[in-house]
Amino acid sequence: MDLLYKAQTRFLFHAHIRIKIPAACPDTLFGELYAVLENVDRKYNAYQPGSYIDQINRHAGSFVNVDDETIRMLEQVIDLSVFFDGAYDITIMPLIRLWGFYRDDIRRVPAPDEINAIRHLINYRNIEISGNRVRIGKGQEIITGSFIKAYATDRLAAALQERGIDNAIINAGGSTIRAINTSSDAPWQVNVTHPESEESLFTLNLDNFSYSTSSQSTAFVDIDGKRYGHILNPATGHPATNRLLGIATESAMIGDIISTGLFNETSETFLEKTAQLSLHYPLAGFVLDQDGIITATPNFSGLQE
Template identity: 55%
Template sequence: MNDLLYKVQSRFLFHAHIRIKIPASCDDAVFSELFTVMESVDRKYNSYSPDSYIDRINRNAGHFVTVDDEMASILKEIVFFSDIFKGAYDVTVMPLVRLWGFYRDKVDRIPSERDIGTVRPFVDYRKIEINGNEVRIGKGQEIVTGSFIKAYAVDRVVCRMRELGIDDGIINAGGSTIYALGPAAGDEWDIAVSDPADNRSAYSFSLLNRCLSTSCQSETFVTVDGKRYGHILDPRTGYPSPNRLVCIASDRCMVGDIVSTGLFCETRDSFTEVLGRIPREYALEGFLIDPSGEPVCSSGFCYTHEKNAA
């Protein structure tokens, strides 16, 4: 049992509350340094940040834009995983996201098949061109970073913590990306995730120097005629995925968040097969709750399920 004392600070970044928990023996200045790392990622690589590299790429769609080595490396890895998912994961999905109205105050109707058919040609990660430090997307395309950039920032923070000699702590980025470092006592951290469709039901996972990435539809959605439509869209169909929850355990947060998003658009029958396409060196384990509420997971994914009475 880990009886160490900790302290916590929280800031709002990437449209989420980011909580960093470190040993109480650390100087408070450490928090400022770690959040500065995240703020730098937000400023330079977040599609929602004005004049970020992604913002420039989007505003200049159809033309090459010069980016730094880090941005080029991030996008190359995005394309690598997009190839594995064969269209189920696509960062150029933003035109569909806008069509569904996730950025409008009120939505009166869901898009028609014709509406979706008009927009879908612009959703194609294969049109992302990376030539050294020059990047171009097709005209009418738009990259959205929500499925990976927050997690990438957490990866950067974990690296900085290790450089500072901090081998114990938790970074909780909005609940959907949680990295458990250490703890020094050697115990695993217990992380609980609620079933989005049943708040009496929770799943508990143990982490040690790993990340838990979670995808669900309960946080961001539009409501039309009393029915909720979640923000995770299947790029292949243009419609929201009906799944309830996906959790991925990984060594790197960005990889975990990408994979959890892509697998959210799979079925329970295809889940394990698609997860198996990812090279073993990524050491991923996955867990899915489908629309029926039945879980399916990879062979190495351990969890406990608790259900409280109403």
């Protein structure tokens, strides 16, 4: 007999977060689960006034006292930033603002001298951690958009499992999906579509795994009729040119960071980097480049069986 489910959707982290759980669970559980997400949003989302990350940004140049969770989160982010050697950098916010994201007064391609003038601000190595204090350089700003929703998703998955729920799925805005199931349950299926045509590319089977996607089609600025995506290349100061990248791994946060970090890679370096990352994380993935060519890790087909 197939298990029956019920679902609820709420808007958090600038995304619709849908939680699907067994129908036998009490409806009051949804409130408990969304409270987990709201707690992460309130404490650690850079866009939330008064959050720990917001305080770090507002007091750039000075140390700010934070909690243990902020430290653990930032250390994990920095570890992967080291691997990507700056291709993934959470201090990229000044460049994002320069391109006109999060503001309405700019709609032009930045000049090279404007990009060069702020390039020194984009450097994760200037994030200093001393005990429970964090400091970034003057003029720097941390953006949490590439990981905070996924971090909250991991926290939510843990909360479900702590409550004995071993079959559920979390869809955080379509770009972060976390499946929970036991070995005796059928895996959750996720349909991956083309970012522009929306035609189906794959159907993935997720077995206690997360699936993260990065795409330039979901957030962009329109300048003189041309779309410029929100994922920027710190090395060039310009938007990355790949069209879609998907990563399946255990942790949603790790998956979101990796999918963002790899978005600036060529098809060849994508395979090199995923091979290196697979020594530390179980993962599979693919990239759809600007020419419409799909390159996948050797084990990616295993998710489609």
